[in-house]
Amino acid sequence: MEQTLRKVFIGESADLPEKLGKTVVIGQKEIAIFKLENGSIKAIENRCPHKGGVLAEGILSGEYVFCPMHDRKISVENGRVQEPDDGCVKTYPVEVLEGHVFILIAE
Amino acid sequence: MPKQKLVLIGNGMAGVRALEEVLKLDREIFQITVYGNEPYPNYNRIQLSKVLQGDTSIDDITLNNWNWYKENNITLHPGENVMRIDRKKQIVHTEKGRMERYDKLIIATGSNPFMLPLPGADKEGVIAFRNIEDCKKIMDYSKKYRKAAVIGGGLLGLEAARGLLNLGMEVDVVHIHDYLMERQLDSTAGKLLLKELEQQGMNFLLKKNTAEILGRKKVTGLRFTDDSRIKADLIIMAVGIKPNVTLANEAGIPVNRGILVNDYMETEVPNIYAVGECAEHRGMVYGLVAPLYQQGKAMAKHLCGIEGEGYQGSILSTQLKVSGVDVFSVGKINEDANTKVYKMHDDWNGVYKKIMIENGKMTGAVLFGDTKDGSRLLNFIKKEADIEEYLDTAGSETTQVSLVADMPNEELICGCNGVTKGAIVEAIQSQGLTTVDQVKGCTSASRSCGGCKSLVSELLACTLGDKYNASQKEAICGCTTLSRDEVIHEIREKGLTHIREVMNVLGWESDGCSKCKPALNYYLGMVNPLGYEDEKEARYVNERLHANIQNNGTYSVVPRMYGGVTNSNDLRKIADAADKYQVAMIKVTGGQRIDLLGVKKEDLPKIWADLDMPSGSAYAKGLRTVKTCVGESFCRFGTQDSIGMGIRLEKKFEGLNAPHKVKLAVSACPRNCAESGIKDVGVVGVEGAWEMYVGGNGGTHLRQGDLLFKFKDDVALIEMIGAFLQYYRETANYLERTSAWVDRIGLEHIRGVLSDRNTVKELNARIEEALSIVQDPWKTAIENPALLRDLYENVKVPAEI
Ligand code: SRM
Ligand SMILES: Cc1cc2nc3c(=O)[nH]c(=O)nc-3n(C[C@H](O)[C@H](O)[C@H](O)COP(=O)(O)OP(=O)(O)OC[C@H]3O[C@@H](n4cnc5c(N)ncnc54)[C@H](O)[C@@H]3O)c2cc1C
Ligand code: SF4
Ligand code: FES
Numbered sequence: 001m002e003q004t005l006r007k008v009f010i011g012e013s014a015d016l017p018e019k020l021g022k023t024v025v026i027g028q029k030e031i032a033i034f035k036l037e038n039g040s041i042k043a044i045e046n047r048c049p050h051k052g053g054v055l056a057e058g059i060l061s062g063e064y065v066f067c068p069m070h071d072r073k074i075s076v077e078n079g080r081v082q083e084p085d086d087g088c089v090k091t092y093p094v095e096v097l098e099g100h101v102f103i104l105i106a107e
Numbered sequence: 108m109p110k111q112k113l114v115l116i117g118n119g120m121a122g123v124r125a126l127e128e129v130l131k132l133d134r135e136i137f138q139i140t141v142y143g144n145e146p147y148p149n150y151n152r153i154q155l156s157k158v159l160q161g162d163t164s165i166d167d168i169t170l171n172n173w174n175w176y177k178e179n180n181i182t183l184h185p186g187e188n189v190m191r192i193d194r195k196k197q198i199v200h201t202e203k204g205r206m207e208r209y210d211k212l213i214i215a216t217g218s219n220p221f222m223l224p225l226p227g228a229d230k231e232g233v234i235a236f237r238n239i240e241d242c243k244k245i246m247d248y249s250k251k252y253r254k255a256a257v258i259g260g261g262l263l264g265l266e267a268a269r270g271l272l273n274l275g276m277e278v279d280v281v282h283i284h285d286y287l288m289e290r291q292l293d294s295t296a297g298k299l300l301l302k303e304l305e306q307q308g309m310n311f312l313l314k315k316n317t318a319e320i321l322g323r324k325k326v327t328g329l330r331f332t333d334d335s336r337i338k339a340d341l342i343i344m345a346v347g348i349k350p351n352v353t354l355a356n357e358a359g360i361p362v363n364r365g366i367l368v369n370d371y372m373e374t375e376v377p378n379i380y381a382v383g384e385c386a387e388h389r390g391m392v393y394g395l396v397a398p399l400y401q402q403g404k405a406m407a408k409h410l411c412g413i414e415g416e417g418y419q420g421s422i423l424s425t426q427l428k429v430s431g432v433d434v435f436s437v438g439k440i441n442e443d444a445n446t447k448v449y450k451m452h453d454d455w456n457g458v459y460k461k462i463m464i465e466n467g468k469m470t471g472a473v474l475f476g477d478t479k480d481g482s483r484l485l486n487f488i489k490k491e492a493d494i495e496e497y498l499d500t501a502g503s504e505t506t507q508v509s510l511v512a513d514m515p516n517e518e519l520i521c522g523c524n525g526v527t528k529g530a531i532v533e534a535i536q537s538q539g540l541t542t543v544d545q546v547k548g549c550t551s552a553s554r555s556c557g558g559c560k561s562l563v564s565e566l567l568a569c570t571l572g573d574k575y576n577a578s579q580k581e582a583i584c585g586c587t588t589l590s591r592d593e594v595i596h597e598i599r600e601k602g603l604t605h606i607r608e609v610m611n612v613l614g615w616e617s618d619g620c621s622k623c624k625p626a627l628n629y630y631l632g633m634v635n636p637l638g639y640e641d642e643k644e645a646r647y648v649n650e651r652l653h654a655n656i657q658n659n660g661t662y663s664v665v666p667r668m669y670g671g672v673t674n675s676n677d678l679r680k681i682a683d684a685a686d687k688y689q690v691a692m693i694k695v696t697g698g699q700r701i702d703l704l705g706v707k708k709e710d711l712p713k714i715w716a717d718l719d720m721p722s723g724s725a726y727a728k729g730l731r732t733v734k735t736c737v738g739e740s741f742c743r744f745g746t747q748d749s750i751g752m753g754i755r756l757e758k759k760f761e762g763l764n765a766p767h768k769v770k771l772a773v774s775a776c777p778r779n780c781a782e783s784g785i786k787d788v789g790v791v792g793v794e795g796a797w798e799m800y801v802g803g804n805g806g807t808h809l810r811q812g813d814l815l816f817k818f819k820d821d822v823a824l825i826e827m828i829g830a831f832l833q834y835y836r837e838t839a840n841y842l843e844r845t846s847a848w849v850d851r852i853g854l855e856h857i858r859g860v861l862s863d864r865n866t867v868k869e870l871n872a873r874i875e876e877a878l879s880i881v882q883d884p885w886k887t888a889i890e891n892p893a894l895l896r897d898l899y900e901n902v903k904v905p906a907e908i
Contacts, residue, residue: 017897018644019644025903025904037618051658054656057652059620059648060644061617061624066621069658070166071621073620083174084174086174
């Protein structure tokens with residue numbers, strides 16, 4: 001099925017803290033945005049599949065964030081929970097245009 | 108050749124281990140499918156006791172994770188019951204209507220807990236202790252209710268009872284015999300055990316026969332055949348297990364107590380095997396993993412068409428997994444007309460040892476109080492050794508290291524998994540293993556009940572010699588092979604200044620993780636307190652935001668209240684802030700101050716500004732609280748000004764970073780109302796002097812503090828506390844509490860170091876340096892707009908999605 005994606009402006013890249021997460025609240029949804037050490041920006045659902053930990057507050061290492069609740073290791077690239085645990089969080093595409101950061105969300 | 112279809116019913120410890128054995132022998136012949144009616148991958152049932160006792164969590168007891176099944180091409184149907192076996196057509200039927208054809212079938216359905224058929228046994232609150240579901244139910248009950256009764260004073264019942272105590276319940280253990288664990292212990296050991304467990308807080312009702320479970324819908328208590336009663340909100344039934352043979356029975360597979368099998372675990376029906384607690388071999392049904400794993404091995408060989416002598420039966424040994432209690436038994440335990448015994452009973456130290464001898468050969472043993480000799484006894488008894496041979500070597504049991512060094516290669520180290528000394532040494536040497544975890548991964552030793560960990564560690568020590576000691580300084584995490592000492596050495600030597608640099612220069616294998624980053628952040632700051640800039644992105648959220656995160660993503664706020672002393676003004680501010688930010692709860696903490704719980708992240712800076720009090724650092728790896736008792740100012744027993752000293756210490760050391768949290772207490776007499784005996788540093792006032800205790804801990808692993816020194820003078824005491832804390836800061840591993848640190852490096856060593864006046868002065872100079880940069884983190888945050896934006900503000904997009 002075709003899905004229309006909506007582009008939501010969430011702020012300036014320069015305003016995002018480095019090597020840290022940021023909580024973005026869009027209506028009812030909470031999304032965690034990360035600015036990685038290499039400058040790229042990733043967006044995933046702000047809810048750990050284990051017990052709902054807020055991933056935006058986790059420790060970020062390379063492309064992985066460690067959930068602050070029970071330390072599950074989760075890729076911010078593809079949302080996958082790493083071994084020995086399993087599970088997956090939703091990821092959102094991110095676009096950066098001249099420093100403006102957008103995330104793409106299904107309508 | 109197409110693969111044969113192998114179907115396993117029962118995704119438990121024996122069945123899955125048997126599959127591992129099959130895969131070890133031949134990965135090609137079978138296409139494997141597993142049905143298990145629990146919704147989990149294979150987990151370590153044995154460790155449920157430890158889960159209940161709070162030593163590990165359900166998440167940590169998985170033996171074969173989901174991926175293991177994938178990697179080995181095993182189709183797993185979790186949470187799916189097999190309902191019927193059609194032996195003629197060789198098909199199993201499941202509750203979901205699935206039909207699965209098999210060439211070979213393994214039944215490994217384990218046991219069911221035996222529920223006494225008492226009136227009222229179906230009431231809410233009567234629970235068995237067998238699987239994760241039971242364990243979760245028990246933990247839930249413990250949150251709501253206080254009184255529990257365990258029916259059954261055997262291994263399982265006692266381990267459950269210990270768990271209930273740890274969960275904060277009162278526990279009555281009801282037992283039908285006149286002493287505990289009568290199947291594993293003789294009456295002397297059983298009675299010693301009772302005394303020990305009573306001291307731990309269990310209450311026993313012996314020689315009691317339950318007549319009825321009382322209550323309407325829910326359990327309220329028990330009535331016994333002598334008509335006496337007790338109250339209980341939760342009843343754990345731990346009276347035994349019965350092999351789960353329903354499927355086999357209905358399929359017409361011959362069953363006695365268990366499913367009848369021969370030495371290759373074949374049932375009497377072609378192509379159907381049974382293994383584990385559901386199987387009966389030469390009249391024996393086993394309820395411990397060691398024999399079940401041996402069965403699996405024999406069966407796997409047979410399945411893969413490899414010749415072997417088959418399973419020959421096992422000699423059982425048991426150990427109770429209750430901390431602080433050492434009991435062990437193997438083989439025969441009670442004497443009869445044909446036996447002689449070797450007995451040793453040291454009442455003073457609470458040590459008891461009994462060895463059973465028949466015609467000069469050892470046939471069984473019971474140990475209480477000191478079980479170090481257990482695995483050696485097991486080996487002697489297995490080979491029916493001569494008692495004289497044993498006694499000849501018994502004198503030399505000086506240290507464990509020399510004990511394992513002297514063991515012959517064929518001796519068993521891990522009873523559960525049947526791993527010998529020879530196999531472990533071989534693995535250590537041929538695969539270059541250096542840690543207990545690696546040995547566990549390669550050989551399975553210590554993978555089940557964990558009782559042999561210390562022996563494995565000793566084997567590593569005597570196989571690797573100095574190299575092991577080097578590797579004992581364990582790598583700080585999986586990202587590096589370097590130990591803490593090596594990393595700190597390099598930081599100093601190379602003048603490394605930030606985390607990324609450490610990882611790059613020292614060859615980290617990844618971008619770091621939640622273990623090494625906070626540790627490196629601490630080490631860098633400890634080495635260079637004045638120059639290092641704390642890297643907040645390497646901090647755990649609590650220390651980054653200066654508040655404790657809670658299960659729903661809100662935070663708690665604990666302002667400082669020096670020495671637990673407050674005033675009406677502060678209380679008013681706290682009350683006003685609580686109202687204004689509608690906190691979920693105001694609670695007095697175990698650290699003598701007030702906690703405002705359930706504060707939203709965005710509100711944290713505002714509430715701090717309103718409070719205008721320093722942070723209590725209730726989240727910090729560093730100084731937390733200094734508890735005090737009322738002391739000489741008010742108390743009739745007080746010998747010293749404990750409040751004054753407590754406040755002085757808290758003001759001096761507040762904001763100090765440390766490898767782990769640090770808690771202090773000052774009491775003004777040995778009654779110790781501030782609990783100085785279980786603090787990292789505990790001070791106790793006695794007539795004309797202060798005693799200084801160190802290494803106490805009231806947490807997961809209770810440890811009583813050790814008396815370090817005694818001082819007449821306040822200043823000398825404070826100086827020694829400074830020196831002690833700095834020595835800890837400089838030499839402990841990150842996340843090592845003082846209790847573990849004192850145990851590791853030794854009290855005498857610490858006392859030696861701190862007996863040198865110069866060292867004390869130097870340590871104090873360095874701690875002063877670390878303290879000189881302390882700023883109140885709440886104030887710092889409020890005054891720094893960039894910090895506020897980066898850490899505390901959420902982005903709000905007003906869109907409706
Ligand atoms: C608030 C408080 C409980 C209370 O309501 O009284 C508390 C709350 C927490 N404790 Fe505690 N502990 C509190 C007193 C204690 C005490 C009692 C004491 O200090 O006298 C102990 C045992 C004494 C000891 O530490 O030796 C204690 C032993 C622990 C432990 C086990 C430490 C150990 O070495 O075994 C942890 C886990 C850890 O730190 O790794 C822990 C961890 C926690 C954490 C921070 C859990 C976490 O990591 O997120 C809890 C935060 C809950 C929250 O939602 O805010 N808490 N905790 C107490 C705060 C005291 C204070 O004013 O600062
Ligand atoms: C709390 C506790 C502590 C213990 N401590 C120790 C100890 O210290 N040392 C020791 O050696 N042993 C100990 N044991 C015993 C040990 O756990 C068992 O002996 C072992 O787990 C038995 O393995 P098994 O595979 O035969 O049965 P299980 O591990 O019970 O596996 C059987 C599995 O089959 C499933 N099943 C049953 N019927 C069906 C069906 N029709 N369809 C699909 N699936 C089905 C069951 O749900 C279960 O998951 C302990 C047990 C408990 C409960
Ligand atoms: S506050 Fe402490 S004891 Fe209570 S649940 Fe949390 S960590 Fe456990
Ligand atoms: S909630 Fe994320 S690890 Fe438990």
